[in-house]
Amino acid sequence: MAKKLYPIGIQTFELIRKDNNAYVDKTEYVYDITHTNGKYFFLSRPRRFGKSLLLSTMKSYFEGRKDLFKGLAIEGLEKEWAEYPVMLLSMASAKHLDAESLQRYLLFLLKDNEERFGIECDAAEPNLRLANLIKSVCQKTGRPVVVLIDEYDAPLLDVAHDESRLSDLRNVMRNFYSPLKDCDPYLRFVFLTGITKFSQMSIFSELNNIVNISMQERYAGICGITKDELLTQMSDDIDSLASQLAITREETIDQLTSNYDGYHFTWPSPDVFNPYSLLSCFSEGKFGAYWFGTGTPTYLIEKMRQFGTLPSAMDRFYAPSSSFDAPTETMTDITPLLYQSGYVTIKGYDEDIDLYTLEIPNKEIRVGLYKSLLPNYLNTGQTQSLVTIAHMAGMIKQGDMDGAFRLLQTFLESVPYCDNTKYEGHWQQLMYIVFALLTHYRITVEQRTAKGRTDITLETADHIYIMELKFGSSADEALAQIKDNRYAEAFAMRGKKIVKVGICFDVNAERNITKWIIE
Known part of the structure; x- marks a missing residue:
């Protein structure tokens, strides 16, 4: 039997269907969204979650490619298969650009679509070119235009933390998207995808009739x-x-x-x-x-x-x-x-x-x-950190929690000091990350119980370790807190052996675990 083909990195619906790649049928969602009230829609989903494939599927649908949908849900729903001119504009490659380069990229996208539809325009501004393209294509074909914009926010994500650069790029994108509202008479359907929402983009501030379907229950499974x-x-x-x-x-x-x-x-x-x-x-x-x-x-x-x-x-x-x-x-x-x-x-x-x-x-x-x-909390190579954590996981699996702490103590002795290691919050977070990276186990932090919150709870196949971390006091006090607050009672019905661990951490002289008691 031939090996099954999976469309890893393939985001074009036509190629997936023609090459008989695996395809999870989302066409019922496509039919639903294209036959509901409204014309302008926005969907937010994480990267590599199928947004580009969804838009490619919409493109094939609006182009009337009935042959590509044989055996899919939409085949039994759509009766007309009307054809519309479709412009699919992907911003995925517009990353790490300055304002001038972004302007050139937009003009490149528009030039490509102008050549597809036989439209000529020499305007230097992308917004004017987009407005002319939509109107001219509608007039030339006699059909309203479908505009699909993939990863609309890609040019902005990498500079989201830098207001000066963000402002310049946002202005370019605001101007580019602005014609969509004025072109309403020439449009059949507009769909944008992205990860985040930038409010000062005209698509959200001026195009006030756009429907954000990201959290609508009926579209919960549209991607993924x-x-x-x-x-x-x-x-x-x-x-x-x-x-x-x-x-x-x-x-x-x-x-x-x-x-x-x-x-x-x-x-x-x-x-x-x-x-x-x-x-x-x-x-x-x-x-x-x-x-x-x-x-x-x-x-x-x-x-x-x-x-x-x-x-x-x-x-x-x-x-x-x-x-x-x-x-x-x-x-x-x-x-x-x-x-x-x-x-x-x-x-x-x-x-x-x-x-x-x-x-x-x-x-x-x-x-x-x-x-x-992890590198934000350890001023040392990540590889050795992960090797230490992996060895700790092996020891815990064998029931040797004492050995795991000794290994961690030895490792922390080799970590170079840095400016932010003199306060307890730094070490508290480092300890949490270390235990969170013990991937075979369930880790919870500050788990609420009837008497308070445990610092770290680690659950293995047959043990539950309740850990209390103390800075500037003793491991005995940490263990006493676990007992006095009766944290173990919250886990009594799990059917696992409960182990209490009191840990003392010195943030001044040693900057390390100095003592632990396992009971």
């Missing part, structure tokens, strides 16, 4: 692969992977879920898997950090530094609904960016008090993000 789609449309893929790894189907589903599932872009929502990682896993035949390996979130790390975001604060926190629509350049905390970028996701919603619960979605994101943050 839902649990139901995985279990039905990709059932054979699960069995094939299980066979390659010599594990059961159930174990395979559990591993796929813990690594790549967990996304919810509204509430309630189906479970959504990261499509890039899921398809890469099936293609490679092994579990890996595929999505995180495709790009370091530089702008996110910069914003976390700007807002003083602590790694431990991302484990579980709460936000009102207003937080999700906050503009990127005027946001007062990092919540919108963390959510829109896919580093945290919705895990629950309390309608009575209008609060969403947010957490890191899965193992792949947790490990990748904390690896990226």
Whole structure:
């Protein structure tokens, strides 16, 4: 039997269908969004989540390519297959540009479309060229135009932390998008995708009738692969992977879920898997950090530094609904960016008090993000840090928590001092990151119990370690706090052995763990 083809890095619907690549059917969503009220729509989803493929699918649909949709849901829904002129403008390659280069890039996109439709225009301003192109194409074809803009915010993301550069690029993009409102009589459908929302872009401030479908329940599964789609449309893929790894189907589903599932872009929502990682896993035949390996979130790390975001604060926190629509350049905390970028996701919603619960979605994101943050807390090579953590994980698996702490103590003795290591918050966050990177275990920080909050809780297959970290006092006091507050009672029903660990950390002379008591 021929090896199944997975469209890794292929974002063109036509190529996927013609080459018989694996395709998860999203055409019912395409039909729905193109037959609903409104003309202008915006969708925010993390990078490599299928936004480009969605727009390519829309392009083929509006061009009337009925042959490409054979056997898909839309084949039974669409009866007319009317053809419209389509302009697909991708900003994906407009990264790391100054204002002048961005202007040239926009003119290049427009020139390409002008040649496709046989339109001539020598205006030097992109906004004038776009307005002329839309009107001329509509008049020439006799049909209203479809405009699809992919990654509209790509030119701005890398400078989101730099207001002076952001302002220049934002002005260029504002002028470029401005004709869309005035061209309304010539347009059939306008759809933009991106990661973030920049409020001062005309597309959001002037085009006030644009519908943001990012958190609409009916479109919760429009990008990504839902649990139901995985279990039905990709059932054979699960069995094939299980066979390659010599594990059961159930174990395979559990591993796929813990690594790549967990996304919810509204509430309630189906479970959504990261499509890039899921398809890469099936293609490679092994579990890996595929999505995180495709790009370091530089702008996110910069914003976390700007807002003083602590790694431990991302484990579980709460936000009102207003937080999700906050503009990127005027946001007062990092919540919108963390959510829109896919580093945290919705895990629950309390309608009575209008609060969403947010957490890191899965193992792949947790490990990748904390690896990226580790250099901010250790003035040493990352490789040795990760080797130490890996050895610690092995010791804990063997039940040797004492050995794990001795190894960590020895490692920290070799870490060069830096300016920010004289206060306890630095070491508290470092300890959290170290334990969070013990990837085989479940780690929670400041877990709430009836009597207070535990500093760090580590759960293995058969043990639960409750850890209390003390700075400037003794390990005995740390252990006493665990006992006095009866933290262990919160875990008594888990059926696992509970181990209490009191830890003393000296931030002044030793700058290291000085003593720990395991009981």
